[in-house]
Amino acid sequence: xxxxxxxxxxxxxxxxxxxxxxxxxxxxxxxxxxxxxxxxxxxxxxxxxxxxxxxxxxxxxxxxxxxxxxxxxxxxxxxxxxxxxxxxxxxxxxxxxxxxxxxxxxxxxxxxxxxxxxxxxxxxxxxxxxxxxxxxxxxxxxxxxxxxxxxxxxxxxxxxxxxxxxxxxxxxxxxxxxxxxxxxxxxxxxxxxxxxxxxxxxxxxxxxxxxxxxxxxxxxxxxxxxxxxxxxxxxxxxxxxxxxxxxxxxxxxxxxxxxxxxxxxxxxxxxxxxxxxxxxxxxxxxxxxxxxxxxxxxxxxxxxxxxxxxxxxxxxxxxxxxxxxxxxxxxxxxxxxxxxxxxxxxxxxxxxxxxxxxxxxxxxxxxxxxxxxxxxxxxxxxxxxxxxxxxxxxxxxx
Amino acid sequence: xxxxxxxxxxxxxxxxxxxxxxxxxxxxxxxxxxxxxxxxxxxxxxxxxxxxxxxxxxxxxxxxxxxxxxxxxxxxxxxxxxxxxxxxxxxxxxxxxxxxxxxxxxxxxxxxxxxxxxxxxxxxxxxxxxxxxxxxxxxxxxxxxxxxxxxxxxxxxxxxxxxxxxxxxxxxxx
Numbered sequence: 001x002x003x004x005x006x007x008x009x010x011x012x013x014x015x016x017x018x019x020x021x022x023x024x025x026x027x028x029x030x031x032x033x034x035x036x037x038x039x040x041x042x043x044x045x046x047x048x049x050x051x052x053x054x055x056x057x058x059x060x061x062x063x064x065x066x067x068x069x070x071x072x073x074x075x076x077x078x079x080x081x082x083x084x085x086x087x088x089x090x091x092x093x094x095x096x097x098x099x100x101x102x103x104x105x106x107x108x109x110x111x112x113x114x115x116x117x118x119x120x121x122x123x124x125x126x127x128x129x130x131x132x133x134x135x136x137x138x139x140x141x142x143x144x145x146x147x148x149x150x151x152x153x154x155x156x157x158x159x160x161x162x163x164x165x166x167x168x169x170x171x172x173x174x175x176x177x178x179x180x181x182x183x184x185x186x187x188x189x190x191x192x193x194x195x196x197x198x199x200x201x202x203x204x205x206x207x208x209x210x211x212x213x214x215x216x217x218x219x220x221x222x223x224x225x226x227x228x229x230x231x232x233x234x235x236x237x238x239x240x241x242x243x244x245x246x247x248x249x250x251x252x253x254x255x256x257x258x259x260x261x262x263x264x265x266x267x268x269x270x271x272x273x274x275x276x277x278x279x280x281x282x283x284x285x286x287x288x289x290x291x292x293x294x295x296x297x298x299x300x301x302x303x304x305x306x307x308x309x310x311x312x313x314x315x316x317x318x319x320x321x322x323x324x325x326x327x328x329x330x331x332x333x334x335x336x337x338x339x340x341x342x343x344x345x346x347x348x349x350x351x352x353x354x355x356x357x358x359x360x361x362x363x364x365x366x367x368x369x370x371x372x373x374x375x376x377x378x379x380x381x382x383x384x385x386x387x388x389x390x391x392x393x394x395x396x397x398x
Numbered sequence: 399x400x401x402x403x404x405x406x407x408x409x410x411x412x413x414x415x416x417x418x419x420x421x422x423x424x425x426x427x428x429x430x431x432x433x434x435x436x437x438x439x440x441x442x443x444x445x446x447x448x449x450x451x452x453x454x455x456x457x458x459x460x461x462x463x464x465x466x467x468x469x470x471x472x473x474x475x476x477x478x479x480x481x482x483x484x485x486x487x488x489x490x491x492x493x494x495x496x497x498x499x500x501x502x503x504x505x506x507x508x509x510x511x512x513x514x515x516x517x518x519x520x521x522x523x524x525x526x527x528x529x530x531x532x533x534x535x536x537x538x539x540x541x542x543x544x545x546x547x548x549x550x551x552x553x554x555x556x557x558x559x560x561x562x563x564x565x566x567x568x569x570x571x572x
Contacts, residue, residue: 337410380420385410387463394411398424 001028005094023112029103413463503548
């Protein structure tokens with residue numbers, strides 16, 4: 001809004017009125033301004049707004065101030081708007097209603113419609129740039145006029161080419177700047193990871209000084225913070241070598257969370273955890289799967305296990321199947337028979353930490369327990385009763 | 399004497415075909431033995447697969463479980479492989495059940511004949527299956543086709559010869 005200056009509402013000599021629209025409210029960025037009922041006028045040189053009651057209250061802004069503008073469709077209880085993005089105000093600007101604004105755009109809100117025509121005419125004016133031919137003396141800043149001068153010198157094909165060249169350079173610069181920021185961020189991220197590591201070590205030393213709860217919470221923060229030097233395709237090329245290195249890193253990283261979670265995690269969870277830790281260098285599901293597949297061949301204490309249902313989990317080697325089967329079998333024997341649903345309840349009742357953990361994290365305990373039952377069935381410890389009441393498992397008495 | 403059901407009969411998983419191969423084998427064996435003992439107890443020689451599904455063997459009303467049609471077919475096929483069943487039509491809807499295979503029957507009959515010193519004698523088929531002499535024997539009341547098969551089995555072993563007589567058939571044991 002601070003781009004507007006007070007005006008007398010009269011057109012200059014070379015200036016012609018293009019369109020005017022009643023019932024237009026001005027917004028300073030997203031905020032409603034006090035300038036709520038007025039007429040918006042578009043001339044070949046300026047955008048003018050005049051209060052409907054108080055004709056003394058009249059503002060204007062040169063069209064050269066406009067970078068671009070866009071339509072904002074009407075909604076329920078909302079009028080259609082045109083959002084106009086503006087260059088910063090020039091130094092020698094005439095005073096206006098706003099001395100300063102945090103927004104670099106304004107909005108025209110069309111309470112009595114007409115935004116379509118207004119938008120069309122505004123587009124026309126901006127493309128034709130008629131104000132350049134005969135500039136309105138008062139409002140064009142020196143910076144803008146020099147630019148205008150250059151463009152007026154280079155008309156025709158040369159001008160267009162030059163313009164394109166200019167644009168290309170601009171984009172180039174933007175991209176480089178954007179990536180500079182990224183690499184800076186990466187450097188910072190590394191520092192953060194190192195910091196987190198040192199904190200982790202301190203926690204280890206001071207164990208006992210802080211409560212268990214705090215330690216756990218802190219650990220979880222640290223875990224989310226990441227891997228200092230993620231193995232990437234850039235650093236390790238592609239193919240087997242890459243996957244091997246990746247598997248090594250994953251192996252180191254997953255050990256602790258796996259132990260905490262009872263020795264087993266669904267591959268989807270692993271994927272989330274790993275990518276959260278990696279931060280920028282995200283891993284594709286395929287790469288993760290391939291890396292997990294070679295855990296066993298690398299003699300890692302981890303392995304990828306695919307259940308018959310297709311559910312994939314990463315588990316510790318020490319997390320033996322026999323144990324899982326035994327637990328399923330115990331439960332079934334105790335109750336006589338079990339459905340997977342009932343198994344969920346007994347697991348909750350028994351307070352099995354891993355199952356509770358699954359529930360707390362809203363994960364699919366049911367399919368996990370069903371996998372267990374099916375595994376026990378596959379090993380011949382259980383048998384099934386598939387009736388209208390559902391799938392129920394019994395100890396294998398056959 | 400009422401029929402005594404095996405323990406599996408009241409075990410609900412018995413009525414679901416088990417996916418585990420080992421378990422299924424044991425289950426099928428139990429089914430075969432149940433089906434045969436049931437038929438033997440009730441002296442059933444032919445079964446209709448549709449009727450079988452409603453019969454108490456495959457339908458335990460107490461625990462509300464019944465063996466599905468597919469599963470019954472699997473059981474029957476298993477029985478056929480073991481030589482205890484023969485299909486009567488191509489659609490596999492009716493079958494002959496032989497709770498003893500012909501050779502086994504033949505053996506029983508031959509034992510009875512030799513025990514009673516009637517080797518080299520001639521019997522009519524009716525005498526064998528319905529005669530007073532063999533009333534207490536298991537093959538008493540055996541259906542004629544079954545009896546004939548058993549004797550044919552004996553004949554191929556050279557222990558009997560089936561002879562065609564005026565009214566029906568007879569047999570001579572050696």
